[in-house]
Amino acid sequence: MTKNSSFFTSGMKLADLIHLDYKLLLLLPRFGLNLGFRDQTAEECCARVGVSSQLFIMICNIYAFENYSPRKEEIDQTEIDQLLAYLRHSHSYYLDDRIQRIQDQLKIMSANSDLAHQKILNRFFEEYKNEVINHFEYEEKTVFPYIQSIGVGKKATGYEIEIFEQNHSNIDDKLSDLKNIFIKYWPADSSQKERTAILFNIFSLEEDLRKHTFIEDKVLIPLVQKLEQNYGK
Amino acid sequence: MVSRKHYRIVLIEPSAIITAGIQELIKGERELEVVAVFADCCHSTEHINDLRPDLIILNPLIVDFKYRHCVEDLFLGNVPLVALVYQYVEPETLRHYRAVIDIEDERAKIVRKLLQVMETVTPRQDVPEGNELSEREKEILVSVAKGMINKEIAEQHHISIHTVISHRKNISRKTGIKSVAGLTVFAILNNLLDINDVE
Numbered sequence: 001m002t003k004n005s006s007f008f009t010s011g012m013k014l015a016d017l018i019h020l021d022y023k024l025l026l027l028l029p030r031f032g033l034n035l036g037f038r039d040q041t042a043e044e045c046c047a048r049v050g051v052s053s054q055l056f057i058m059i060c061n062i063y064a065f066e067n068y069s070p071r072k073e074e075i076d077q078t079e080i081d082q083l084l085a086y087l088r089h090s091h092s093y094y095l096d097d098r099i100q101r102i103q104d105q106l107k108i109m110s111a112n113s114d115l116a117h118q119k120i121l122n123r124f125f126e127e128y129k130n131e132v133i134n135h136f137e138y139e140e141k142t143v144f145p146y147i148q149s150i151g152v153g154k155k156a157t158g159y160e161i162e163i164f165e166q167n168h169s170n171i172d173d174k175l176s177d178l179k180n181i182f183i184k185y186w187p188a189d190s191s192q193k194e195r196t197a198i199l200f201n202i203f204s205l206e207e208d209l210r211k212h213t214f215i216e217d218k219v220l221i222p223l224v225q226k227l228e229q230n231y232g233k
Numbered sequence: 234m235v236s237r238k239h240y241r242i243v244l245i246e247p248s249a250i251i252t253a254g255i256q257e258l259i260k261g262e263r264e265l266e267v268v269a270v271f272a273d274c275c276h277s278t279e280h281i282n283d284l285r286p287d288l289i290i291l292n293p294l295i296v297d298f299k300y301r302h303c304v305e306d307l308f309l310g311n312v313p314l315v316a317l318v319y320q321y322v323e324p325e326t327l328r329h330y331r332a333v334i335d336i337e338d339e340r341a342k343i344v345r346k347l348l349q350v351m352e353t354v355t356p357r358q359d360v361p362e363g364n365e366l367s368e369r370e371k372e373i374l375v376s377v378a379k380g381m382i383n384k385e386i387a388e389q390h391h392i393s394i395h396t397v398i399s400h401r402k403n404i405s406r407k408t409g410i411k412s413v414a415g416l417t418v419f420a421i422l423n424n425l426l427d428i429n430d431v432e
Binding site: 116121 | 408409410411412414415417418419421422423427428431432
């Protein structure tokens with residue numbers, strides 16, 4: 001037993017990991033991992049899809065353990081391209097899967113509601129979605145290309161990760177507002193079941209985005225800062 | 234008549250000698266209690282509002298000139314204001330105060346003035362407590378929901394930007410809703426605003 005035995009390691013069976021924390025199921029599509037992994041270890045599963053098992057396990061630990069914080073060696077080992085690919089996949093996963101599902105559910109839930117309520121809810125969620133799109137687009141079009149350029153030893157001028165660090169805005173206000181709207185203010189009509197399902201999805205998305213931000217702040221930024229130092233700012 | 238016979242007073246005055254003096258004078262009165270003393274008001278209104286005082290004794294001259302004509306808006310819940318005066322103060326400024334205490338007033342007169350003010354005040358129960366929005370907050374909320382910026386809201390309601398921000402903080406705290414878009418939904422759901430006003 002190593003001193004870190006309470007956290008996951010890549011030698012563990014992937015099936016066991018899921019049994020220990022079912023939330024990890026939500027990570028699989030972002031790594032291109034499909035269910036049906038028999039008794040293969042996390043490392044074997046990752047190898048089959050060309051994913052760094054070190055990165056996969058680190059992210060599993062971030063998702064599963066509140067008290068887990070990646071050690072310096074773990075951050076240093078992380079391959080920047082793999083991390084960026086994961087973050088990009090996460091972005092499209094959030095937009096196309098999680099957020100889209102909530103939007104679909106909202107339409108069904110409010111179908112019999114007052115027309116004004118439907119309209120304003122729809123508008124609210126569109127605004128939220130656009131905010132998320134803008135946030136992700138900025139990262140993918142400005143921040144990630146910059147990181148890739150310093151990753152290959154080219155220092156693009158005029159940008160530093162510090163700028164990103166300072167402008168890493170939060171996009172969670174509206175989600176939190178939406179929770180209160182459904183918990184406290186939306187009329188107590190007959191759509192209770194649908195609303196409960198939506199709330200579960202919002203809470204889950206919120207937690208997921210919190211972990212996503214954690215990865216960007218605690219892994220991505222330190223990693224890039226190290227690269228910036230290596231190539232002499 | 235007011236049934237509750239205990240009034241929480243906030244004293245705002247920069248002079249230590251005068252604040253100590255006022256506190257000493259009031260000490261013997263069971264109905265009156267100075268709960269906090271501040272040297273200025275513009276930087277601590279939020280803190281003062283959190284204390285939910287029944288009465289504020291304030292030196293009108295320490296209020297920034299641009300707020301003097303709307304000093305009551307600095308504080309939430311229609312708290313009655315009593316001016317504490319020891320220099321010349323324009324009558325126009327004093328109109329915003331329920332009573333004026335002069336530095337030369339004797340003790341009994343000061344206490345009487347304070348109690349008189351409290352007797353004319355509608356009991357605090359009329360002011361919505363807890364998470365219920367006050368009428369003023371509802372008005373501000375509607376302006377926010379319509380997409381107005383703080384400066385526009387301040388002009389429309391004749392209050393300072395500082396007060397607008399303070400109201401907005403309270404609205405968000407009470408409703409649990411932070412974003413403008415979220416507040417718009419709230420306003421529509423509560424019939425404070427018509428959908429056509431935001432389209």
